[in-house]
Amino acid sequence: MTHHDAGLPSARRSPSEDDTPRAWPPLGPEPNVLLVWPRFPPSFWGFEGMITLLPEKSVLPPLGLITVAALCPARWRLRLIDMACLPLTDADIESADLVMVSAMQAQRADLGAVLARCRALGTRTIIGGPYASSEPDVLLRIADHVVVGEIDGCFAEIAADLEQGNAKRLYRVDEKPDVSASPMPRFDLLRLQDYASMSVQFSRGCPFQCEFCDIITIYGRRPRTKSPAQLIGELDRLRTLGWRKPVFIVDDNFIGNWRKALGLCQELAAWQERYEYPFPLYTEASIDLAGHTDLLDTMVKANFTSVFIGIESPSEASLRETKKYQNLRHDIFDQIRIIQRGGLWVTAGFIVGFDSDDEQIFARQIEFVERAAIPWAMTGVLQAPPTTALYDRLLAEGRIRDNSDAMTNHSLPNFRTVLPTGVLMGGLRRILLELYDPDRFYERAIRSLEYWQTSPAQRAPALPWRYLLRATLGSMWHQGVTSNYRAAYWRFVGVMFWRWTRDRVKLWEASIILLSAHHFVGFARHTALDIERSVELAASTPDPMPRAWTAASGV
Numbered sequence: 001m002t003h004h005d006a007g008l009p010s011a012r013r014s015p016s017e018d019d020t021p022r023a024w025p026p027l028g029p030e031p032n033v034l035l036v037w038p039r040f041p042p043s044f045w046g047f048e049g050m051i052t053l054l055p056e057k058s059v060l061p062p063l064g065l066i067t068v069a070a071l072c073p074a075r076w077r078l079r080l081i082d083m084a085c086l087p088l089t090d091a092d093i094e095s096a097d098l099v100m101v102s103a104m105q106a107q108r109a110d111l112g113a114v115l116a117r118c119r120a121l122g123t124r125t126i127i128g129g130p131y132a133s134s135e136p137d138v139l140l141r142i143a144d145h146v147v148v149g150e151i152d153g154c155f156a157e158i159a160a161d162l163e164q165g166n167a168k169r170l171y172r173v174d175e176k177p178d179v180s181a182s183p184m185p186r187f188d189l190l191r192l193q194d195y196a197s198m199s200v201q202f203s204r205g206c207p208f209q210c211e212f213c214d215i216i217t218i219y220g221r222r223p224r225t226k227s228p229a230q231l232i233g234e235l236d237r238l239r240t241l242g243w244r245k246p247v248f249i250v251d252d253n254f255i256g257n258w259r260k261a262l263g264l265c266q267e268l269a270a271w272q273e274r275y276e277y278p279f280p281l282y283t284e285a286s287i288d289l290a291g292h293t294d295l296l297d298t299m300v301k302a303n304f305t306s307v308f309i310g311i312e313s314p315s316e317a318s319l320r321e322t323k324k325y326q327n328l329r330h331d332i333f334d335q336i337r338i339i340q341r342g343g344l345w346v347t348a349g350f351i352v353g354f355d356s357d358d359e360q361i362f363a364r365q366i367e368f369v370e371r372a373a374i375p376w377a378m379t380g381v382l383q384a385p386p387t388t389a390l391y392d393r394l395l396a397e398g399r400i401r402d403n404s405d406a407m408t409n410h411s412l413p414n415f416r417t418v419l420p421t422g423v424l425m426g427g428l429r430r431i432l433l434e435l436y437d438p439d440r441f442y443e444r445a446i447r448s449l450e451y452w453q454t455s456p457a458q459r460a461p462a463l464p465w466r467y468l469l470r471a472t473l474g475s476m477w478h479q480g481v482t483s484n485y486r487a488a489y490w491r492f493v494g495v496m497f498w499r500w501t502r503d504r505v506k507l508w509e510a511s512i513i514l515l516s517a518h519h520f521v522g523f524a525r526h527t528a529l530d531i532e533r534s535v536e537l538a539a540s541t542p543d544p545m546p547r548a549w550t551a552a553s554g555v
């Protein structure tokens with residue numbers, strides 16, 4: 001167990017007296033329910049370094065929790081605390097009849113602390129979400145009720161059990177709900193001013209079969225979508241609540257069903273025009289977007305401005321090994337250019353540590369990211385999340401290590417890699433430091449903005465002058481005066497105003513990139529230090545037992 005994990009039991013520990021669940025009385029018809037979203041540790045997409053320059057407190061809201069909130073009986077009294085924005089006090093916990101938590105694997109440290117506090121203060125807890133779905137046994141030891149799977153279709157039954165005092169310890173929902181019946185998320189529970197971006201979801205599931213991916217094991221390979229009217233209704237709700245900043249369509253693959261995505265974008269384009277483009281959109285998609293030019297054009301007309309693509313590796317052998325066949329059909333580099341030229345600014349994810357990777361992979365990754373001009377290139381090591389095909393393969397090969405407690409894409413892999421750990425982690429460290437060297441980052445950003453062909457249909461958000469003034473002053477002081485990369489900063493500012501003053505959408509994206517350096521440069525340096533420490537620690541401690549052996553030995 002790491003020092004981050006106070007309160008969360010290890011997957012190997014046996015249940016003890018302390019873990020014994022309490023018998024709970026009925027909640028009654030009008031309970032006070034507190035929805036809690038634990039904090040994430042600093043991460044690539046957390047933009048912590050950039051948020052310090054802005055008035056907001058977090059990048060994205062807890063969409064899953066506000067969707068569950070919409071499923072709760074209307075008579076329940078709900079309150080939401082996103083711990084990135086508000087502290088969770090003992091009084092908050094004590095005044096609730098039920099604390100409802102959702103979390104991802106990355107939030108496990110804070111989640112453990114929240115659940116332990118609730119137990120110590122005698123408040124009942126229920127947890128769902130992606131982490132509960134992949135490791136329910138761990139959570140059953142510290143939460144009162146655990147829900148595995150997507151609860152949209154059966155939450156009414158769980159709520160009735162809670163109200164009447166019949167709630168089970170574990171609910172396992174196997175069927176994949178029809179998301180076209182999902183209610184409108186309770187955006188009204190959020191403090192909108194705390195977020196830099198809002199989120200909505202159009203589809204769940206992805207048709208592909210990448211070996212390391214738990215999206216397909218949790219949500220399935222048949223994408224399920226909302227109707228265009230339903231999603232546009234959600235955007236319209238945000239518009240009427242006064243939201244004017246970007247909106248993230250959180251789908252893991254927005255074009256998993258590309259025909260449905262096209263239908264949505266056609267209606268979205270009309271909606272954007274009708275309301276004078278209230279906000280820009282961004283999402284994640286597979287690389288085959290480059291082959292659907294009609295969809296790409298329509299996304300641009302619907303005011304999508306950027307897209308995240310899972311590229312993973314320039315190595316064909318590694319892509320084949322991980323069954324990412326969609327990235328092998330055409331030259332990836334050409335596909336990226338088609339998308340940039342077609343109107344979307346591209347961000348991407350990269351992975352090192354496949355069995356097929358050799359020591360050349362680090363230089364090849366850096367060369368690819370630079371050539372493709374992808375400023376925000378998330379690079380990490382391969383991990384094998386439980387439930388994935390990769391985990392099952394490595395478990396069968398006796399390669400899973402029992403260190404998954406700390407699994408992030410910068411922590412030591414939870415399996416024995418072919419490349420020695422020191423080489424792999426040293427290579428990752430080099431990638432981060434080279435890609436996020438301030439001069440190289442800004443230079444790559446300039447090239448990316450040149451390749452990006454914007455369209456008159458794309459509009460920057462109209463932000464209040466007070467907001468812009470605060471962001472500008474914050475950036476000028478922290479980046480332009482006190483940072484140790486101020487020369488690169490001012491060079492980028494000069495290029496921005498020299499080249500893109502007439503292209504408002506490009507100028508707006510350039511401003512975000514300008515500020516984002518404050519996050520990425522610091523994040524890369526900190527992560528490089530963390531990597532050094534974890535490699536030293538790994539070298540001085542015995543290798544954790546392979547999980548197959550652990551189970552067989554009954555430890």
Ligand code: SF4
Binds near residue numbers: 215
């Ligand atoms: S394309 Fe993305 S979401 Fe789909 S299976 Fe691969 S990694 Fe998962």
